[in-house]
Amino acid sequence: MAWTAADVPDQTGRTVLVTGANTGLGLETATVLARRGATVVLACRNPVKAKAAAVRIGGSTELLALDLASLASVREAAAEAHERFDHLDLLINNAGVMVPPHRRTVDGFELQFGTNHLGHFALTGLLLDLLAGTEGSRVVVLSSLAHKLARGGLDFDDLQSERRYSRVGAYNQSKLANLMFMYALQRRLAASDTARTIALAAHPGLTSTELGRHLPAPVRPLYALGADSVLQSPALGALPTLRAATDPRAMGAHYYGPDGPFETRGFPVLKASIAAAHSQAAQERLWAVSEGLTGVTYDLRSV
Incomplete structure (x- = not known):
């Protein structure tokens, strides 16, 4: 039987923080959780939106x-x-940018790696104490089908795209980094004697949102407006995130995505990530690099 928003359990009394909650998948995710009774914190860059x-x-x-x-x-x-x-019951790392022109964050990081991965790495680490002491708490990281295009793994020699910049390549790398971060975080949480949190991931398939605003001009209207034969609605695209966040049967390191053709659309089921995402050596290297670049360290012994 298909898992839908109707399967989201009652969220009364829970506090949820969703990044990028003012539009697209984040807005849909926040809406469903609020209507199930959660207090939803909309963590957004634009206060008006x-x-x-x-x-x-x-x-x-x-x-x-x-x-x-x-x-x-x-x-x-x-x-x-x-x-x-x-306390926090749920942290949903949803916000992101996709295939923009070459830009850097205010800290000098390549925009996609800096926003999609490093920003969320730092945020999660800084909020971990609010999560780790809360029974049943979860961190959900939003990845993408695009991670499958980074089969060679992360290019640790050029994480900031200083030698060459490919819009698509940098996006693929950032989405692979999201998954590697999740697996490494879950391993640390599972080894902790005190943390009550699990980490999971999801991807939305091909969903019509504002994320496509930097795509090539001929494709942009299709992505923004949607096309039933190609793209699914944000309501459907948010279901993998919602399942990872709320399904009582979900476990740490679970990764949800659509069940349709090529994982592009459909209802959320468990999915597999590429082999490169599971390399513990690469995960630990990324973790060390991320701590060094952000200055945020994770000490679960103090939770």
Whole structure:
């Protein structure tokens, strides 16, 4: 039987933080969770759009300013979250950028690697104490089918695309990094005597959202407006994330995606990531690099 939004259990009393919750998959995810009773924190870069999203969602929503392309903003958001909340039940690392022109974050990182991976790596580490002490808490990382195109693994010699920049290649690498981060995080959580959190991942297949605004001009209208034969709606695209976040049967390191042809559309089921995502040596190398670049370290002994 297909898993749908109707299968999301009651979320009353739970506090959920969703990055990039003002549009697309994040907005749909936040809407469903709020309507199931959760207090949803919309962690967004644009305050005007965030306020509009809160009105649209209704229910119990709160706003948190967050720009994942700025480590200072990530630290400020995490500090504010600690002031306002005594726990988190769910952290959904949803926000991202896809195939933009070559740009750098304010900290000098290639934009896609810096936003999609490093920003979320830092945010998760800074919020981990709010999660790890909460029974049944989860971290959900949004990856993409695009990670399968990075079969050669991460290019550790050019993570910041300083030698050459490929819009698509950098995106693929960032989405592979998301999965590698999830697996490494879950391994650490499972080994902890105190953490009560699990880490999971999801991908939305091919979904019509604003994420496609940097695609080539001939393709952009199709991606933005959707086409039933090619792209699915954000409501369907959010289901893998929602299942990873709420299905009582989900376990750490589970990875959900659509069940349709080539995983491009359909209802969420367990999926497999490519072999490169499972290399523990590469995961640990990425972890060390990420700690070095962000200055954020994970110490589960202090949780």
